[in-house]
Amino acid sequence: MKIVAIEPYVLSDTLDNSFYFSQWHYSSRTICIVKIVSDTGHIGWGEGYGPASIIHAGIQHLSQYVIGQNPLETETIWETLYRRTMDFSRSGVLMSAISAIDVALWDLKGKILDMPVYQLLGGPKREYITPYATGLYFSDDMVDMGRALADEAAMYVDQGYRAIKMKVGIGVKRDIENVKQVRAAIGDDVALMIDANHAYSLREAKQLAREVEQYNISWFEEPISPEYYDQYRELRESTTIPIAGGECEYLRFGFQRLLQAQSIDIAQPDICATGGLTEAKRISTLTSARGVEIVPHTWGTGIAIAAASHFVLNLDPVPGRLVAADHLMEYDRTENKLRDQLTQSDARFEDGRLYITDAPGLGISVDADCVERHRIEVSSATIIS
Numbered sequence: 001m002k003i004v005a006i007e008p009y010v011l012s013d014t015l016d017n018s019f020y021f022s023q024w025h026y027s028s029r030t031i032c033i034v035k036i037v038s039d040t041g042h043i044g045w046g047e048g049y050g051p052a053s054i055i056h057a058g059i060q061h062l063s064q065y066v067i068g069q070n071p072l073e074t075e076t077i078w079e080t081l082y083r084r085t086m087d088f089s090r091s092g093v094l095m096s097a098i099s100a101i102d103v104a105l106w107d108l109k110g111k112i113l114d115m116p117v118y119q120l121l122g123g124p125k126r127e128y129i130t131p132y133a134t135g136l137y138f139s140d141d142m143v144d145m146g147r148a149l150a151d152e153a154a155m156y157v158d159q160g161y162r163a164i165k166m167k168v169g170i171g172v173k174r175d176i177e178n179v180k181q182v183r184a185a186i187g188d189d190v191a192l193m194i195d196a197n198h199a200y201s202l203r204e205a206k207q208l209a210r211e212v213e214q215y216n217i218s219w220f221e222e223p224i225s226p227e228y229y230d231q232y233r234e235l236r237e238s239t240t241i242p243i244a245g246g247e248c249e250y251l252r253f254g255f256q257r258l259l260q261a262q263s264i265d266i267a268q269p270d271i272c273a274t275g276g277l278t279e280a281k282r283i284s285t286l287t288s289a290r291g292v293e294i295v296p297h298t299w300g301t302g303i304a305i306a307a308a309s310h311f312v313l314n315l316d317p318v319p320g321r322l323v324a325a326d327h328l329m330e331y332d333r334t335e336n337k338l339r340d341q342l343t344q345s346d347a348r349f350e351d352g353r354l355y356i357t358d359a360p361g362l363g364i365s366v367d368a369d370c371v372e373r374h375r376i377e378v379s380s381a382t383i384i385s
């Protein structure tokens with residue numbers, strides 16, 4: 001059995017309504033996905049998180065080490081890709097290219113063996129996942145920002161979500177007012193998280209944490225630059241709010257640095273960037289040895305969501321209780337036609353919970369028409385995700 005084809009695609013869609021967060025505006029969504037085909041006629045799909053055109057080039061470069069290999073040997077292929085690139089790229093977008101290939105290989109392996117990926121990873125540890133709504137970004141046409149965010153948050157509660165994450169990082173004073181209004185809108189029973197996308201200094205982050213502790217915040221995500229491991233620890237020690245981070249971190253070696261510095265309470269690897277499912281599984285072993293919970297970062301199409309779902313279904317519970325508590329998973333609710341139209345899945349969202357079926361691989365099928373509709377040439381150097 002061998003791999004006979006690997007083909008990356010860059011897909012893009014212009015948003016009807018642009019939005020922004022503490023760092024930049026989004027006016028389009030652009031993503032690199034990859035299709036891998038075996039000589040048995042099976043197809044696996046993967047996705048990379050990050051600048052799509054560079055990931056596309058990375059996959060094209062790496063394809064020479066994938067073609068002809070046994071598609072069941074996911075770890076062997078991962079090791080080859082890693083060792084062929086580690087001299088130049090132990091983190092960053094080339095690792096996203098490896099991640100995309102790895103996710104596609106797990107999907108392919110599941111399709112060949114007629115088994116869901118969570119089964120290949122070792123089996124489910126829970127019956128369902130609790131997706132949390134990621135939204136509450138900002139837009140230029142918000143007349144009353146606090147009101148608009150509160151209304152959006154109330155909509156997620158009406159849709160059944162039991163946890164919501166909102167953006168902060170646009171000024172401490174404004175953040176405090178926004179958090180106050182959102183908490184008032186969703187009541188006390190819905191979990192609320194905040195995410196600054198590393199917009200703040202340690203001093204600002206401490207101030208915001210101190211002021212919003214009263215609103216029962218489940219975690220404060222990326223408060224400060226991911227480079228400042230020790231400052232994360234200092235912030236942790238100064239607040240009762242758990243500190244989350246890791247979406248800019250790569251491989252078990254990167255997470256080892258975060259853990260050694262005692263920077264975080266919750267680790268957030270992105271499976272489509274940190275090294276794929278193969279490496280995310282290793283990272284979960286590392287974090288469980290430290291008693292740190294994992295809630296993966298997820299931002300992309302149904303391929304990335306499916307990969308995160310299967311990973312979370314298999315995650316060991318931390319703390320180590322026999323009956324696993326509800327486990328959260330990020331569920332981006334911002335405008336994204338690629339997420340909504342690219343894949344079909346049997347997974348069902350019901351009463352705030354996500355149930356995964358035993359469909360083979362990642363349990364998704366990819367709509368070829370959608371790929372063709374949104375496919376763009378990658379010669380432009382300006383393509384970003």
Ligand SMILES: [Mg+2]
Nearest residue numbers: 195221222247
């Ligand atoms: Mg984040």
